Amino acid sequence: MTSPILTSITDRTTRLELFRSMLRIRRIEEEIARRYVEQRMRCPVHLSVGQEGAAVGVCSVLRTTDPIVSTHRCHAHYLAKGGDLRAMIAELHGKATGCCGGRGGSMHLFDPAVSVLASVPIVGSNVPLAVGAALAAKQRGRCDVAVAFFGDGAFEEGVVHEAANFAGCHRLPVVFVLENNLYSVYTPIEERQPERPLVAFAETHGLFAEHTDGNDVVAVHEAAARAVVRARRGDGPSLLVVDTYRFLEHCGAADDDHLGYRPKGELARWQARCPITRLRRALRDAGEIDEATLDAFESEIAAEIVDAFVAADLAPQPAAHTAMESVHA
């Protein structure tokens, strides 16, 4: 395994930020997983543990005003883009202070303050929303770049190709980020798709293409930077294929290796390539991070997590009489 930072053009400050952001998402989701068994978060959760590199690498090159759309597995994207942690944890608890006021649950996270436009649990359904956001940016003369996160399953959905075709046709400022984690729920990609390079999708629809190791956050960051620069200067849309892997079960907070749908040893091989462990090791090897800094990251993150869970605990549930509100604008 190559160290991700040795050939990098990214500076140390950025590398530390990438590391801290991934670590923060991991710790938040570990706490969700730990507390999920208490059954006070009474909604499905789709954890991103193992996949943080893609979310953090891409969002690290975006401006606050750049809109992103996410999927059912939206925690990492929402957090990496700067989504409000308290509002997210409250939403998972079905509280009035949640980002959706308790109406959405974990699969509808959004935060207009940082342009997390929408998360949509229907596979592929979010992708045209990003293209529409890019169209609006172009129509209004704004220089925003929109990003659509989706998985290898969504790649099978017609609507993703429809959206990409339109983006390519109109040279819209959008980046399609395909996180290939090899599975759609329990079904491996080779049972769903012919053997082919996923980046070929780009040529079909007139997109630029980047294919990176999704567990090398610096590589993702740099590929995303190239794609976003192209989009922002009006050169058109890109596809970013990032290879990654989900460590926990598809839905829920548990380890599921005992179910037997993953080939023996596959999970361990990917865990050895954990994006956080890799970068931590590389930073240590290069003398770019010391134990005091690591400890400081951990304690700051831990305090923030405690705060968010306490706030969610204390927050009220939405009042039943509000259920009919905001059906129509």
Added chain:
Amino acid sequence: MPDAARMSAPRIINAAAAIREATASAMRSDDRVFVMGEGATDPKGVFGTTAGLLEEFGKGRVMEMPVAENGWTGIAIGAALCGQRPILVHQRVEFSLLAMEQLVNNAAKIHYVSGGRHRAPLVVRLVVGRGWGQGPAHSQSLETLFAHIPGLKVVMPSSAADAKGLLLGAIEDDGPVIMIEHRWVHFAQGHVDEGAVAMPLDGPRRLREGDDCTVVATSYMTLEALQAVDALAAGGCNVDLFDLRVLRPLRLDAIIESVRRTGRLVTVDTGHATYGIGAEIVARVLTEAFGSMKAAPCRIGLPEHPTPSARSLAEVYYPRSPLIATRIAEVVGLPAHRIAELAHALGTTRDAVPLDIPHPSFKGPF
């Protein structure tokens, strides 16, 4: 028609022209409004409803779409979330079936799930085909599919003035509005004000007054019902006739009030009767006004099979004014011989025109 309008020189145009006029005026006054559609810029201009818009507003605001209905519906929703106000045009209702995923999962939900912080102001125009052997796909009136979904608004104009006013109201609305245009309503002529005055999407309109029976019609069937109701009035049977106009949100107060007076209810809509608009109206009216009923209500809608193409099959498929008059007369309890006379007289008028083209009397003005 209001008296004031009647006194000024009437400007008679058809509903297709009224739709084009509403679109153009909205685009002139708000540069966030733009049109998307397959064929929006083509020489036919979606039955004339988008004709000339390309020349005035350019390709950036009258956008030709790839044949990818769900994709560009999602793109429209994304643009709407970012402040634009798209008008989506489908040449037939059933093309939008491919876009139901986006309309139902995203457009209808996003305002609610965001607690009102997100808005998806978009209008989806759908055209119901009829006549000239359209066959089972291109003839569908699927308004109940949309009207079933909380978060969507659904309107069905039956006149040129309503086509303009309701479309302007739909464009002004901050949420998703489905406007279903019956192809034969495009030919309906009437007085249409030159000004761009949006109508509130607020419910039914009474077209005829009477104490003998309440009739609720939608879209093109309002025009067939008018013919039936006027024939009944000539025979002394007076009907309270409503054009429903707005299917969701469904406001039935005026209709319930009417049924309390008449004790009778007949519904006439353009869709299939089972699980249809009529079923919903009958259920709600009876729940509220059961004690006032003097006769069992009657629903008139399409039979339980797809639309056939051949004229001989279509003849018995579409309910027309003689059947509507007959059903109303039966509910009112007119003597059988009078019902037969009425149906015969109406049938003679109707049969003078081929069944697969719009009847000339539907050109109004109404």
